[in-house]
Amino acid sequence: MSCGVPVIRGETIRDRLMAKARADRIPLQAEVEIIATCNFKCVHCYIAPCAEHEDRMSLEQARVILRKLMDAGTMTVLLTGGEVLTHKQFKEIYLEAKRCGFQIFINTNAYLIGERWADFFAEWPPETISISIYGATPESYERLTGIPRSYERCMRAVDLLLERGVPMELKCPAMTITKDELPLIKAWAASKGLRFRTDHNIMPQEKGGLQPLQLQLSPEEVISMQQRLDPGLVEQRRYAERRVGEASGFVGDRVYLCGAGKISLAINVHGGVTTCTTSRKVVGNLFEQSFDEVWDALGGKVAARYPVGHPCATCQFHGICAGCPATVESLTGLPTGYVQLYCKITHMRAYEMGYHPTGVPRTVTSGIPSGIVTPGATTARMLPVLN
Amino acid sequence: MATRFMRGDRHVYRNIAGEHLLIALHGDSPEPLFALTPTAAFLWEQLNDWCTQEELAAALSQRFDVTAEQAARDINDFLAQLDEVRALQTQESTP
Numbered sequence A: 001m002s003c004g005v006p007v008i009r010g011e012t013i014r015d016r017l018m019a020k021a022r023a024d025r026i027p028l029q030a031e032v033e034i035i036a037t038c039n040f041k042c043v044h045c046y047i048a049p050c051a052e053h054e055d056r057m058s059l060e061q062a063r064v065i066l067r068k069l070m071d072a073g074t075m076t077v078l079l080t081g082g083e084v085l086t087h088k089q090f091k092e093i094y095l096e097a098k099r100c101g102f103q104i105f106i107n108t109n110a111y112l113i114g115e116r117w118a119d120f121f122a123e124w125p126p127e128t129i130s131i132s133i134y135g136a137t138p139e140s141y142e143r144l145t146g147i148p149r150s151y152e153r154c155m156r157a158v159d160l161l162l163e164r165g166v167p168m169e170l171k172c173p174a175m176t177i178t179k180d181e182l183p184l185i186k187a188w189a190a191s192k193g194l195r196f197r198t199d200h201n202i203m204p205q206e207k208g209g210l211q212p213l214q215l216q217l218s219p220e221e222v223i224s225m226q227q228r229l230d231p232g233l234v235e236q237r238r239y240a241e242r243r244v245g246e247a248s249g250f251v252g253d254r255v256y257l258c259g260a261g262k263i264s265l266a267i268n269v270h271g272g273v274t275t276c277t278t279s280r281k282v283v284g285n286l287f288e289q290s291f292d293e294v295w296d297a298l299g300g301k302v303a304a305r306y307p308v309g310h311p312c313a314t315c316q317f318h319g320i321c322a323g324c325p326a327t328v329e330s331l332t333g334l335p336t337g338y339v340q341l342y343c344k345i346t347h348m349r350a351y352e353m354g355y356h357p358t359g360v361p362r363t364v365t366s367g368i369p370s371g372i373v374t375p376g377a378t379t380a381r382m383l384p385v386l387n
Numbered sequence B: 001m002a003t004r005f006m007r008g009d010r011h012v013y014r015n016i017a018g019e020h021l022l023i024a025l026h027g028d029s030p031e032p033l034f035a036l037t038p039t040a041a042f043l044w045e046q047l048n049d050w051c052t053q054e055e056l057a058a059a060l061s062q063r064f065d066v067t068a069e070q071a072a073r074d075i076n077d078f079l080a081q082l083d084e085v086r087a088l089q090t091q092e093s094t095p
Ligand code: SF4
Pocket: A311, A312, A313, A315, A316, A317, A318, A319, A321, A322, A323, A339, A342, A343, A344, A346, A347, A361
């Protein structure tokens, strides 16, 4: 027997915790939306354009959520929005979460980060601040955000945080209006020594507005963009190696292959619980119900199985699919729906990596089996693949 | 003069999935996260209030199957490590 404070590297302990959490279904990770409004007017946004002033969590409500998460064994909390730094009580909520012992991640557009916030985050560091970058030049950046000087302010924020050693990563959504600048943004991030990531799935607005879908890249555009960011798809291949084919364990009728409802959950500004922030369908409410009750409901949701004959149930590429149950749910209303756009992207990518002979999914040659829910006519008209 | 110890407020203890963790609140910590052994977690709990090394040793040998000498040695090491990561407050007091 001995005492001690072993200095175990973060990743090691996190891997260990992850394994235990998976085995015992502990909600290790939570995404908490503390405000739905934003100081930007981004054209692709799924949440802020339809949010009202009162769509924010009060400090008291945030305390209730944090307390319940703490008791449930949550370790990491992502504070997200909307724009979190426009929340008048952001600092109080953040410090409350810190003092509860959560490892905190923050999503922000960084517009409000000046010297004072940078000093604050240096003193009370989060695990990572994830900053959205919306263009490589002031013109393109501000065309997307609709806010003058937003480019200049974001660049300054990145430098202020870098100078203070605050952990940070950069990200940019891949869309028709950003795709050509993504390689430049990635190179700029690399020149600063920062991790960069991008996501090509654009979601409809929370209250049903479909305008953002017009910005969705077609399968050909996604592949060409990924080839430019990752020549030869080297990184994608590395990821795919363990996730393609029967032996990977990802093939089968399980709908949710991610950690949602097993080790993670999301909570919206009204306490509503969903699988992740991409899903807007709540299964319960943490302001009104016990954690166990809501967690059970989420467990029920993610136990879903595809119906017999569903194309995804036997797909070799389920583990590397461009879509997921939450994005499919956003476009079809059901996590067990089917979106051919994602299927085409995935098969094209599989073809590029040498996993598929033609890059054309079965549903294109043989049709989508009847009874499978697909995007409604209005949604489908907005998606590039059906244009 | 007796030296008394109490845990500082620059770290938070959490038990997550059976792991005893000491989480640093501030940016000047050498690591954001430390893992505690079960005995260290017990001592961290005792350090909720000011106590001497002897009191800690007595509590440890009462709770775990450990000799007084072993307990004293372990506690000495443990307190030094806590001090190194700035997780400990120290006070000299006259008995
Ligand atoms: S959408 Fe297509 S690629 Fe994705 S899992 Fe289903 S069948 Fe496979």
